[in-house]
Amino acid sequence: MELARNILLILHLAGMAGILISLLASRTKLSAGVTHSALLSFITGLALVGIRYPLAASDPVKWEAIDHVKISIKLVIVLAILIIAYVNKKKATLSPMVLPWLGRSEEHTSELQSRFGI
Secondary structure, eight states, X not given: OHHHHHHHHHHHHHHHHHHXXXXXXXXXXXXXXXXXXXXXXXXXXXXXXXXXXXXXXXOTTTSOOOOHHHHHHHHHHHHHHHHHHHHTSSOSSOOXXXXXXXTOOXXXXXXXXXXXXX
16 A cells, blocks of 8 residues: 555656756746646546555554645646636737746746755
């Protein structure tokens, strides 16, 4: 059961990394990688929550109970990314307001670059 959880966790993190890499790679058009990565993160996130219930029931000391507020916030974020990505999937160029909503704005990027010395 723990092996399945670890595999799902690796896939979930790969999906999150795919969202970030796809957003950083494209500036004018939304790539298909964003939608695929967000869908991967959504499905594996649901599977991680589902597999956590039996793990917490079998060993409550090792596995904490699920924090439903945290899971709900993460679900809303990934669903927002999926909706924005699917709505803007076929457009040749993106509206200037789309990428900031997906987490990619020039001010935020320059702030991160200066903070981390990139």
